[in-house]
Amino acid sequence: MTGYANASGEAAGKRVNLEIRSVNHRYLDLQFRMPEDLRHLEGTLREQIAAAAQRGKIECRIQLQDVQNGAALTVNQELVGKLAALSKDIRKAHGGLGKLTVADILNFPGVLAANSTDAEALGTAVAGLLTAALKEFSASRLREGKKLAQHLIQRLDLMEEIIAALEELFPALIAAYTDKLKTRLQEAVGNIDNDRLQQELALFLQKSDVDEEFSRLRTHIAEVRRIVTEGKGGAGKRLDFLMQELNREANTLGSKAIAAECTQASVELKVLIEQMREQVQNIE
Structure with missing residues:
Protein backbone atom coordinates (compact mmCIF):
# COMPACT_ATOMS: atom_id res chain seq x y z
CA MET A 1 0.00 0.00 0.00
CA GLY A 70 32.35 29.00 10.82
CA ALA A 71 33.17 29.03 14.54
CA ALA A 72 32.93 25.26 14.41
CA LEU A 73 36.20 25.15 12.44
CA THR A 74 39.41 24.38 14.24
CA VAL A 75 42.99 25.31 13.29
CA ASN A 76 45.73 22.74 13.30
CA GLN A 77 48.21 24.79 15.32
CA GLU A 78 50.95 22.20 15.04
CA LEU A 79 50.76 22.27 11.27
CA VAL A 80 50.69 26.08 11.25
CA GLY A 81 53.90 26.12 13.35
CA LYS A 82 55.63 23.75 10.99
CA LEU A 83 54.57 25.83 7.99
CA ALA A 84 55.84 29.02 9.61
CA ALA A 85 59.20 27.43 10.48
CA LEU A 86 59.53 25.97 7.01
CA SER A 87 58.71 29.34 5.46
CA LYS A 88 61.38 31.02 7.58
CA ASP A 89 64.02 28.46 6.60
CA ILE A 90 63.20 28.72 2.89
CA ARG A 91 63.25 32.52 2.92
CA LYS A 92 66.60 32.42 4.73
CA ALA A 93 68.01 30.21 2.03
CA HIS A 94 66.32 32.11 -0.76
CA GLY A 95 66.14 35.76 0.22
CA GLY A 96 64.03 36.80 -2.76
CA LEU A 97 60.96 34.84 -1.65
CA GLY A 98 58.01 36.60 0.03
CA LYS A 99 56.44 35.71 3.32
CA LEU A 100 53.45 33.35 3.65
CA THR A 101 50.23 35.25 4.27
CA VAL A 102 47.53 34.18 6.68
CA ALA A 103 45.34 33.25 3.70
CA ASP A 104 48.12 31.07 2.31
CA ILE A 105 48.40 29.20 5.57
CA LEU A 106 44.62 28.76 6.03
CA ASN A 107 44.27 27.45 2.49
CA PHE A 108 46.94 24.83 3.03
CA PRO A 109 45.38 21.32 3.19
CA GLY A 110 44.81 20.13 6.72
CA VAL A 111 45.13 23.53 8.46
CA LEU A 112 41.36 24.06 8.80
CA ALA A 113 39.14 21.20 9.85
CA ALA A 114 35.52 20.97 10.91
CA ASN A 115 34.78 19.59 14.32
CA SER A 116 34.23 15.84 14.07
CA THR A 117 30.62 14.69 14.17
CA ASP A 118 29.54 12.47 17.03
CA LEU A 142 -3.83 1.67 8.03
CA ARG A 143 -6.18 4.43 6.85
CA GLU A 144 -5.67 3.33 3.26
CA GLY A 145 -6.18 -0.29 4.31
CA LYS A 146 -9.63 0.50 5.69
CA LYS A 147 -10.62 2.09 2.39
CA LEU A 148 -9.24 -0.90 0.53
CA ALA A 149 -11.27 -3.26 2.75
CA GLN A 150 -14.43 -1.36 1.79
CA HIS A 151 -13.46 -1.69 -1.87
CA LEU A 152 -13.09 -5.47 -1.53
CA ILE A 153 -16.29 -5.96 0.45
CA GLN A 154 -18.28 -4.04 -2.16
CA ARG A 155 -17.06 -6.43 -4.83
CA LEU A 156 -17.76 -9.45 -2.67
CA ASP A 157 -21.33 -8.19 -2.28
CA LEU A 158 -21.67 -7.84 -6.05
CA MET A 159 -20.33 -11.36 -6.57
CA GLU A 160 -22.88 -12.77 -4.14
CA GLU A 161 -25.66 -10.91 -5.97
CA ILE A 162 -24.55 -12.36 -9.31
CA ILE A 163 -24.39 -15.90 -7.89
CA ALA A 164 -27.81 -15.58 -6.22
CA ALA A 165 -29.43 -14.24 -9.40
CA LEU A 166 -27.93 -17.00 -11.55
CA GLU A 167 -28.85 -19.69 -9.02
CA GLU A 168 -32.46 -18.50 -9.03
CA LEU A 169 -32.54 -18.44 -12.81
CA PHE A 170 -30.76 -21.77 -13.33
CA PRO A 171 -33.81 -24.13 -13.03
CA ALA A 172 -35.57 -22.21 -15.79
CA LEU A 173 -32.42 -22.32 -17.93
CA ILE A 174 -32.15 -26.07 -17.38
CA ALA A 175 -35.79 -26.59 -18.34
CA ALA A 176 -35.48 -24.49 -21.49
CA TYR A 177 -32.27 -26.22 -22.53
CA THR A 178 -33.82 -29.64 -21.82
CA ASP A 179 -36.77 -28.90 -24.11
CA LYS A 180 -34.39 -27.72 -26.80
CA LEU A 181 -32.26 -30.84 -26.42
CA LYS A 182 -35.33 -33.12 -26.66
CA THR A 183 -36.40 -31.43 -29.88
CA ARG A 184 -32.93 -31.71 -31.42
CA LEU A 185 -32.57 -35.39 -30.47
CA GLN A 186 -35.98 -36.26 -31.86
CA GLU A 187 -35.25 -34.40 -35.12
CA ALA A 188 -31.88 -36.09 -35.44
CA VAL A 189 -32.86 -39.64 -34.45
CA GLY A 190 -36.56 -39.71 -35.23
CA ASN A 191 -38.59 -41.88 -32.90
CA ILE A 192 -35.99 -41.94 -30.14
CA ASP A 193 -36.44 -44.43 -27.35
CA ASN A 194 -37.64 -42.80 -24.12
CA ASP A 195 -34.94 -44.57 -22.07
CA ARG A 196 -32.27 -43.33 -24.44
CA LEU A 197 -33.67 -39.83 -24.13
CA GLN A 198 -33.59 -40.05 -20.35
CA GLN A 199 -29.98 -41.25 -20.45
CA GLU A 200 -28.94 -38.34 -22.65
CA LEU A 201 -30.74 -35.86 -20.41
CA ALA A 202 -29.20 -37.36 -17.27
CA LEU A 203 -25.73 -37.09 -18.81
CA PHE A 204 -26.41 -33.50 -19.79
CA LEU A 205 -27.69 -32.58 -16.33
CA GLN A 206 -24.65 -34.16 -14.73
CA LYS A 207 -22.26 -32.15 -16.90
CA SER A 208 -24.18 -28.91 -16.40
CA ASP A 209 -24.58 -29.24 -12.61
CA VAL A 210 -23.09 -26.10 -11.02
CA ASP A 211 -24.17 -26.58 -7.41
CA GLU A 212 -20.59 -27.41 -6.46
CA GLU A 213 -19.28 -24.26 -8.13
CA PHE A 214 -21.90 -22.11 -6.39
CA SER A 215 -21.00 -23.69 -3.04
CA ARG A 216 -17.25 -23.19 -3.50
CA LEU A 217 -17.68 -19.62 -4.67
CA ARG A 218 -19.75 -18.80 -1.59
CA THR A 219 -17.20 -20.52 0.68
CA HIS A 220 -14.28 -18.60 -0.79
CA ILE A 221 -16.21 -15.31 -0.68
CA ALA A 222 -17.02 -15.88 2.99
CA GLU A 223 -13.36 -16.57 3.76
CA VAL A 224 -12.19 -13.45 1.93
CA ARG A 225 -14.77 -11.40 3.82
CA ARG A 226 -13.60 -12.87 7.13
CA ILE A 227 -9.93 -12.10 6.46
CA VAL A 228 -10.65 -8.57 5.27
CA THR A 229 -12.97 -7.83 8.18
CA GLU A 230 -10.55 -9.11 10.82
CA GLY A 231 -7.75 -6.97 9.36
CA LYS A 232 -4.94 -9.09 10.80
CA GLY A 233 -1.38 -8.96 9.47
CA GLY A 234 -0.07 -11.47 6.95
CA ALA A 235 -3.38 -11.58 5.07
CA GLY A 236 -1.97 -10.69 1.67
CA LYS A 237 -0.68 -14.14 0.68
CA ARG A 238 -3.85 -15.86 1.90
CA LEU A 239 -5.95 -13.48 -0.16
CA ASP A 240 -3.71 -14.06 -3.19
CA PHE A 241 -4.48 -17.77 -2.95
CA LEU A 242 -8.22 -17.20 -2.54
CA MET A 243 -8.29 -14.97 -5.62
CA GLN A 244 -6.82 -17.85 -7.62
CA GLU A 245 -9.45 -20.23 -6.27
CA LEU A 246 -12.29 -17.80 -6.99
CA ASN A 247 -11.06 -17.37 -10.54
CA ARG A 248 -10.83 -21.15 -10.97
CA GLU A 249 -14.45 -21.63 -9.92
CA ALA A 250 -15.63 -18.76 -12.13
CA ASN A 251 -13.86 -20.37 -15.10
CA THR A 252 -15.46 -23.74 -14.34
CA LEU A 253 -18.86 -22.08 -14.11
CA GLY A 254 -18.27 -20.53 -17.53
CA SER A 255 -17.22 -23.87 -19.04
CA LYS A 256 -20.55 -25.38 -17.98
CA ALA A 257 -22.56 -22.56 -19.53
CA ILE A 258 -25.88 -23.70 -21.01
CA ALA A 259 -27.12 -20.20 -21.83
CA ALA A 260 -25.81 -16.71 -22.48
CA GLU A 261 -26.78 -15.75 -18.92
CA CYS A 262 -24.25 -18.26 -17.54
CA THR A 263 -21.46 -16.98 -19.73
CA GLN A 264 -22.26 -13.38 -18.81
CA ALA A 265 -22.30 -14.22 -15.10
CA SER A 266 -18.92 -15.95 -15.40
CA VAL A 267 -17.41 -12.94 -17.16
CA GLU A 268 -18.81 -10.50 -14.58
CA LEU A 269 -17.44 -12.62 -11.73
CA LYS A 270 -13.97 -12.74 -13.31
CA VAL A 271 -13.95 -8.96 -13.80
CA LEU A 272 -14.71 -8.44 -10.11
CA ILE A 273 -12.12 -11.04 -9.09
CA GLU A 274 -9.47 -9.33 -11.23
CA GLN A 275 -10.28 -5.98 -9.64
CA MET A 276 -9.83 -7.51 -6.21
CA ARG A 277 -6.69 -9.40 -7.21
CA GLU A 278 -4.94 -6.18 -8.25
CA GLN A 279 -5.69 -4.64 -4.86
CA VAL A 280 -5.00 -7.77 -2.82
CA GLN A 281 -1.40 -7.83 -4.03
CA ASN A 282 -0.85 -4.63 -2.04
CA ILE A 283 -2.20 -5.99 1.23
CA GLU A 284 0.32 -7.13 3.81
Whole structure:
Protein backbone atom coordinates (compact mmCIF):
# COMPACT_ATOMS: atom_id res chain seq x y z
CA MET A 1 0.00 0.00 0.00
CA THR A 2 1.06 3.58 -0.43
CA GLY A 3 2.18 5.65 2.52
CA TYR A 4 4.20 8.69 3.46
CA ALA A 5 5.71 10.18 6.61
CA ASN A 6 8.56 12.47 7.56
CA ALA A 7 10.43 13.55 10.68
CA SER A 8 13.25 15.98 11.42
CA GLY A 9 15.50 16.96 14.28
CA GLU A 10 18.99 18.09 15.27
CA ALA A 11 21.88 16.07 16.62
CA ALA A 12 25.68 16.35 16.69
CA GLY A 13 25.62 19.72 14.93
CA LYS A 14 23.49 18.40 12.09
CA ARG A 15 19.94 18.99 10.96
CA VAL A 16 18.45 15.60 10.03
CA ASN A 17 15.50 15.38 7.62
CA LEU A 18 14.03 11.90 7.12
CA GLU A 19 11.30 10.86 4.69
CA ILE A 20 9.76 7.46 4.12
CA ARG A 21 7.35 6.73 1.30
CA SER A 22 5.97 3.64 -0.39
CA VAL A 23 4.09 2.63 -3.50
CA ASN A 24 2.27 -0.61 -4.20
CA HIS A 25 4.45 -3.65 -4.72
CA ARG A 26 3.83 -7.36 -4.36
CA TYR A 27 6.97 -7.88 -2.27
CA LEU A 28 9.05 -5.78 0.11
CA ASP A 29 11.59 -3.68 -1.80
CA LEU A 30 13.61 -1.24 0.35
CA GLN A 31 15.74 1.56 -1.08
CA PHE A 32 17.80 4.10 0.84
CA ARG A 33 18.96 7.56 -0.19
CA MET A 34 21.38 8.92 2.40
CA PRO A 35 24.84 10.47 2.77
CA GLU A 36 27.77 8.09 2.82
CA ASP A 37 28.44 9.17 6.41
CA LEU A 38 25.23 7.33 7.38
CA ARG A 39 25.63 4.30 5.13
CA HIS A 40 26.83 2.17 8.06
CA LEU A 41 23.33 2.54 9.56
CA GLU A 42 21.55 0.94 6.60
CA GLY A 43 21.38 -2.54 8.09
CA THR A 44 19.77 -1.31 11.31
CA LEU A 45 17.36 0.98 9.47
CA ARG A 46 16.41 -1.85 7.12
CA GLU A 47 15.49 -4.04 10.09
CA GLN A 48 13.37 -1.25 11.57
CA ILE A 49 11.38 -0.81 8.37
CA ALA A 50 11.02 -4.55 7.71
CA ALA A 51 9.52 -4.95 11.19
CA ALA A 52 6.82 -2.41 10.30
CA ALA A 53 6.03 -3.36 6.69
CA GLN A 54 5.94 -6.64 4.80
CA ARG A 55 5.00 -5.36 1.33
CA GLY A 56 5.60 -2.29 -0.78
CA LYS A 57 8.34 -0.53 -2.68
CA ILE A 58 9.62 1.68 0.12
CA GLU A 59 12.13 4.50 -0.14
CA CYS A 60 13.81 6.01 2.90
CA ARG A 61 15.50 9.34 2.21
CA ILE A 62 17.75 11.03 4.78
CA GLN A 63 19.38 14.44 4.37
CA LEU A 64 21.92 16.15 6.61
CA GLN A 65 22.55 19.89 6.94
CA ASP A 66 25.13 21.68 9.07
CA VAL A 67 23.59 23.89 11.72
CA GLN A 68 26.92 25.23 12.98
CA ASN A 69 28.67 28.29 11.52
CA GLY A 70 32.35 29.00 10.82
CA ALA A 71 33.17 29.03 14.54
CA ALA A 72 32.93 25.26 14.41
CA LEU A 73 36.20 25.15 12.44
CA THR A 74 39.41 24.38 14.24
CA VAL A 75 42.99 25.31 13.29
CA ASN A 76 45.73 22.74 13.30
CA GLN A 77 48.21 24.79 15.32
CA GLU A 78 50.95 22.20 15.04
CA LEU A 79 50.76 22.27 11.27
CA VAL A 80 50.69 26.08 11.25
CA GLY A 81 53.90 26.12 13.35
CA LYS A 82 55.63 23.75 10.99
CA LEU A 83 54.57 25.83 7.99
CA ALA A 84 55.84 29.02 9.61
CA ALA A 85 59.20 27.43 10.48
CA LEU A 86 59.53 25.97 7.01
CA SER A 87 58.71 29.34 5.46
CA LYS A 88 61.38 31.02 7.58
CA ASP A 89 64.02 28.46 6.60
CA ILE A 90 63.20 28.72 2.89
CA ARG A 91 63.25 32.52 2.92
CA LYS A 92 66.60 32.42 4.73
CA ALA A 93 68.01 30.21 2.03
CA HIS A 94 66.32 32.11 -0.76
CA GLY A 95 66.14 35.76 0.22
CA GLY A 96 64.03 36.80 -2.76
CA LEU A 97 60.96 34.84 -1.65
CA GLY A 98 58.01 36.60 0.03
CA LYS A 99 56.44 35.71 3.32
CA LEU A 100 53.45 33.35 3.65
CA THR A 101 50.23 35.25 4.27
CA VAL A 102 47.53 34.18 6.68
CA ALA A 103 45.34 33.25 3.70
CA ASP A 104 48.12 31.07 2.31
CA ILE A 105 48.40 29.20 5.57
CA LEU A 106 44.62 28.76 6.03
CA ASN A 107 44.27 27.45 2.49
CA PHE A 108 46.94 24.83 3.03
CA PRO A 109 45.38 21.32 3.19
CA GLY A 110 44.81 20.13 6.72
CA VAL A 111 45.13 23.53 8.46
CA LEU A 112 41.36 24.06 8.80
CA ALA A 113 39.14 21.20 9.85
CA ALA A 114 35.52 20.97 10.91
CA ASN A 115 34.78 19.59 14.32
CA SER A 116 34.23 15.84 14.07
CA THR A 117 30.62 14.69 14.17
CA ASP A 118 29.54 12.47 17.03
CA ALA A 119 28.64 9.41 14.92
CA GLU A 120 26.97 7.55 17.78
CA ALA A 121 24.75 10.50 18.72
CA LEU A 122 23.84 11.04 15.08
CA GLY A 123 22.99 7.35 14.60
CA THR A 124 20.79 7.35 17.68
CA ALA A 125 18.99 10.44 16.43
CA VAL A 126 18.38 8.93 12.98
CA ALA A 127 16.98 5.72 14.51
CA GLY A 128 14.67 7.76 16.73
CA LEU A 129 13.43 9.82 13.80
CA LEU A 130 12.78 6.68 11.79
CA THR A 131 10.76 5.23 14.67
CA ALA A 132 8.63 8.37 14.79
CA ALA A 133 8.21 8.43 11.00
CA LEU A 134 7.27 4.74 10.89
CA LYS A 135 4.52 5.34 13.43
CA GLU A 136 2.86 7.92 11.17
CA PHE A 137 3.72 5.84 8.09
CA SER A 138 1.91 2.81 9.52
CA ALA A 139 -1.05 4.99 10.51
CA SER A 140 -1.36 6.32 6.95
CA ARG A 141 -1.23 2.80 5.51
CA LEU A 142 -3.83 1.67 8.03
CA ARG A 143 -6.18 4.43 6.85
CA GLU A 144 -5.67 3.33 3.26
CA GLY A 145 -6.18 -0.29 4.31
CA LYS A 146 -9.63 0.50 5.69
CA LYS A 147 -10.62 2.09 2.39
CA LEU A 148 -9.24 -0.90 0.53
CA ALA A 149 -11.27 -3.26 2.75
CA GLN A 150 -14.43 -1.36 1.79
CA HIS A 151 -13.46 -1.69 -1.87
CA LEU A 152 -13.09 -5.47 -1.53
CA ILE A 153 -16.29 -5.96 0.45
CA GLN A 154 -18.28 -4.04 -2.16
CA ARG A 155 -17.06 -6.43 -4.83
CA LEU A 156 -17.76 -9.45 -2.67
CA ASP A 157 -21.33 -8.19 -2.28
CA LEU A 158 -21.67 -7.84 -6.05
CA MET A 159 -20.33 -11.36 -6.57
CA GLU A 160 -22.88 -12.77 -4.14
CA GLU A 161 -25.66 -10.91 -5.97
CA ILE A 162 -24.55 -12.36 -9.31
CA ILE A 163 -24.39 -15.90 -7.89
CA ALA A 164 -27.81 -15.58 -6.22
CA ALA A 165 -29.43 -14.24 -9.40
CA LEU A 166 -27.93 -17.00 -11.55
CA GLU A 167 -28.85 -19.69 -9.02
CA GLU A 168 -32.46 -18.50 -9.03
CA LEU A 169 -32.54 -18.44 -12.81
CA PHE A 170 -30.76 -21.77 -13.33
CA PRO A 171 -33.81 -24.13 -13.03
CA ALA A 172 -35.57 -22.21 -15.79
CA LEU A 173 -32.42 -22.32 -17.93
CA ILE A 174 -32.15 -26.07 -17.38
CA ALA A 175 -35.79 -26.59 -18.34
CA ALA A 176 -35.48 -24.49 -21.49
CA TYR A 177 -32.27 -26.22 -22.53
CA THR A 178 -33.82 -29.64 -21.82
CA ASP A 179 -36.77 -28.90 -24.11
CA LYS A 180 -34.39 -27.72 -26.80
CA LEU A 181 -32.26 -30.84 -26.42
CA LYS A 182 -35.33 -33.12 -26.66
CA THR A 183 -36.40 -31.43 -29.88
CA ARG A 184 -32.93 -31.71 -31.42
CA LEU A 185 -32.57 -35.39 -30.47
CA GLN A 186 -35.98 -36.26 -31.86
CA GLU A 187 -35.25 -34.40 -35.12
CA ALA A 188 -31.88 -36.09 -35.44
CA VAL A 189 -32.86 -39.64 -34.45
CA GLY A 190 -36.56 -39.71 -35.23
CA ASN A 191 -38.59 -41.88 -32.90
CA ILE A 192 -35.99 -41.94 -30.14
CA ASP A 193 -36.44 -44.43 -27.35
CA ASN A 194 -37.64 -42.80 -24.12
CA ASP A 195 -34.94 -44.57 -22.07
CA ARG A 196 -32.27 -43.33 -24.44
CA LEU A 197 -33.67 -39.83 -24.13
CA GLN A 198 -33.59 -40.05 -20.35
CA GLN A 199 -29.98 -41.25 -20.45
CA GLU A 200 -28.94 -38.34 -22.65
CA LEU A 201 -30.74 -35.86 -20.41
CA ALA A 202 -29.20 -37.36 -17.27
CA LEU A 203 -25.73 -37.09 -18.81
CA PHE A 204 -26.41 -33.50 -19.79
CA LEU A 205 -27.69 -32.58 -16.33
CA GLN A 206 -24.65 -34.16 -14.73
CA LYS A 207 -22.26 -32.15 -16.90
CA SER A 208 -24.18 -28.91 -16.40
CA ASP A 209 -24.58 -29.24 -12.61
CA VAL A 210 -23.09 -26.10 -11.02
CA ASP A 211 -24.17 -26.58 -7.41
CA GLU A 212 -20.59 -27.41 -6.46
CA GLU A 213 -19.28 -24.26 -8.13
CA PHE A 214 -21.90 -22.11 -6.39
CA SER A 215 -21.00 -23.69 -3.04
CA ARG A 216 -17.25 -23.19 -3.50
CA LEU A 217 -17.68 -19.62 -4.67
CA ARG A 218 -19.75 -18.80 -1.59
CA THR A 219 -17.20 -20.52 0.68
CA HIS A 220 -14.28 -18.60 -0.79
CA ILE A 221 -16.21 -15.31 -0.68
CA ALA A 222 -17.02 -15.88 2.99
CA GLU A 223 -13.36 -16.57 3.76
CA VAL A 224 -12.19 -13.45 1.93
CA ARG A 225 -14.77 -11.40 3.82
CA ARG A 226 -13.60 -12.87 7.13
CA ILE A 227 -9.93 -12.10 6.46
CA VAL A 228 -10.65 -8.57 5.27
CA THR A 229 -12.97 -7.83 8.18
CA GLU A 230 -10.55 -9.11 10.82
CA GLY A 231 -7.75 -6.97 9.36
CA LYS A 232 -4.94 -9.09 10.80
CA GLY A 233 -1.38 -8.96 9.47
CA GLY A 234 -0.07 -11.47 6.95
CA ALA A 235 -3.38 -11.58 5.07
CA GLY A 236 -1.97 -10.69 1.67
CA LYS A 237 -0.68 -14.14 0.68
CA ARG A 238 -3.85 -15.86 1.90
CA LEU A 239 -5.95 -13.48 -0.16
CA ASP A 240 -3.71 -14.06 -3.19
CA PHE A 241 -4.48 -17.77 -2.95
CA LEU A 242 -8.22 -17.20 -2.54
CA MET A 243 -8.29 -14.97 -5.62
CA GLN A 244 -6.82 -17.85 -7.62
CA GLU A 245 -9.45 -20.23 -6.27
CA LEU A 246 -12.29 -17.80 -6.99
CA ASN A 247 -11.06 -17.37 -10.54
CA ARG A 248 -10.83 -21.15 -10.97
CA GLU A 249 -14.45 -21.63 -9.92
CA ALA A 250 -15.63 -18.76 -12.13
CA ASN A 251 -13.86 -20.37 -15.10
CA THR A 252 -15.46 -23.74 -14.34
CA LEU A 253 -18.86 -22.08 -14.11
CA GLY A 254 -18.27 -20.53 -17.53
CA SER A 255 -17.22 -23.87 -19.04
CA LYS A 256 -20.55 -25.38 -17.98
CA ALA A 257 -22.56 -22.56 -19.53
CA ILE A 258 -25.88 -23.70 -21.01
CA ALA A 259 -27.12 -20.20 -21.83
CA ALA A 260 -25.81 -16.71 -22.48
CA GLU A 261 -26.78 -15.75 -18.92
CA CYS A 262 -24.25 -18.26 -17.54
CA THR A 263 -21.46 -16.98 -19.73
CA GLN A 264 -22.26 -13.38 -18.81
CA ALA A 265 -22.30 -14.22 -15.10
CA SER A 266 -18.92 -15.95 -15.40
CA VAL A 267 -17.41 -12.94 -17.16
CA GLU A 268 -18.81 -10.50 -14.58
CA LEU A 269 -17.44 -12.62 -11.73
CA LYS A 270 -13.97 -12.74 -13.31
CA VAL A 271 -13.95 -8.96 -13.80
CA LEU A 272 -14.71 -8.44 -10.11
CA ILE A 273 -12.12 -11.04 -9.09
CA GLU A 274 -9.47 -9.33 -11.23
CA GLN A 275 -10.28 -5.98 -9.64
CA MET A 276 -9.83 -7.51 -6.21
CA ARG A 277 -6.69 -9.40 -7.21
CA GLU A 278 -4.94 -6.18 -8.25
CA GLN A 279 -5.69 -4.64 -4.86
CA VAL A 280 -5.00 -7.77 -2.82
CA GLN A 281 -1.40 -7.83 -4.03
CA ASN A 282 -0.85 -4.63 -2.04
CA ILE A 283 -2.20 -5.99 1.23
CA GLU A 284 0.32 -7.13 3.81
